[in-house]
Ligand code: HEC
């Protein structure tokens with residue numbers, strides 16, 4: 001009996017030792033736990049891979065809106081090819097900020113582009129690019145002949161990816177997560193032969209819709225317009241916000257400029273209410289008819305479809321966004337010694353780290369603040385259920401600066417942001433400390 005008990009103890013000790021060894025070999029307890037469930041790490045990676053494909057190419061069925069309803073595909077084709085109007089040449093497409101993924105172009109097309117032998121004035125070339133699925137975030141659907149566009153849809157990449165311009169301006173390798181600050185969404189929507197879906201939702205005439213869209217300009221979109229119908233700020237400027245990056249978001253609690261919710265919340269919101277994909281969505285906060293008159297009237301807080309092309313994709317889409325790290329700036333783009341001094345200001349007398357907590361650079365925990373805390377007006381905060389602004393994560397902040405800083409781009413440079421805080425928080429920073437702080441921000 002005693003020897004059996006001793007043997008059992010020995011087996012148990014061996015099992016514990018083997019377990020610990022496995023943990024050490026795998027480098028972490030988490031890796032071990034994943035193995036325990038059977039190829040968890042592989043599963044995680046394949047989820048990211050699926051998410052990438054969804055982020056880049058999934059329209060969630062939104063061609064029913066952008067093509068079938070707005071008829072944008074007809075405007076792209078132009079009258080000569082069976083559509084309406086002048087058509088959208090590659091030159092026009094690039095001018096409104098659309099991007100071309102060079103990796104999706106066959107070698108002969110790349111060579112022809114390099115040699116300047118591609119006709120960039122012909123809408124037929126745009127159709128060929130769409131057929132190659134090479135226009136970032138825009139998906140063409142062709143009829144049986146393969147010659148005509150039957151519809152067109154959009155994907156997340158339209159606004160949250162750009163290219164590195166390695167082949168030509170607007171043509172190059174994809175940069176997922178980088179906001180497309182060249183993209184003129186308002187101008188693109190304005191091309192639509194049928195704006196009735198907007199006029200009837202908002203209850204205004206076409207001229208008004210066009211005026212609002214013309215106010216957006218490059219790099220902006222208004223995710224709240226279809227909820228509250230507000231096209232302009234009280235000072236007359238557009239109510240649209242900048243398109244934010246979709247990188248550097250791992251570890252960030254609430255998302256969007258005003259903290260609407262988590263990544264899966266916002267992804268469901270956008271896919272259903274902004275892209276007009278086909279899915280299900282719930283948010284009773286949108287029933288508030290005072291704050292969200294348009295959404296409450298249209299029942300946007302309770303969207304149901306018997307077919308749901310969105311919900312099943314949220315896990316992979318989430319995993320992919322969490323995998324997108326903030327890009328690191330080129331070391332030659334800032335003064336390293338000044339940045340080091342600036343880091344001490346950021347974490348010390350600048351008080352920046354009290355909200356932008358390194359290394360995630362948003363508050364760990366509840367990451368919202370009142371407009372008064374950062375000395376700005378409450379217009380955009382009041383368009384959200386929170387009434388607050390979310391502390392922006394700062395990784396790669398200098399790399400998406402085109403269009404300015406803060407939700408509406410009110411500060412043109414990082415220097416302007418720092419001098420705003422200097423007076424708002426009565427920091428009393430010297431000009432040297434302020435410029436060091438800017439170099440530090442440029443290094444993030
Ligand atoms: C038409 C342009 C457009 C499209 C398409 C679009 N977004 Fe956005 N996205 C925006 C804008 C503008 C905001 C800022 C909204 C706000 O704060 O009110 C935003 C915010 C976000 C945020 C919050 C970022 C942060 O810093 O917290 C995430 C995440 C995001 N979008 C992911 C997606 C995903 C995933 C898709 C596809 C399902 C998508 N977006 C489609 C324009 C777009």
Ligand code: HEC
Pocket residue numbers: 257346350351352353354355356369373374376389390391392394397404405406407408414417418421422437441
């Ligand atoms: C009270 C919390 C708080 C403090 C303190 C604070 N910030 Fe912010 N920060 C925010 C919030 C909230 C935003 C978003 C404002 C908006 O989008 O309108 C923001 C935005 C920014 C942005 C703009 C990012 C972008 O992509 O547009 C920069 C840069 C920035 N802060 C740097 C700093 C620096 C430098 C300091 C210290 C001098 C600092 N912040 C102190 C809360 C804070």
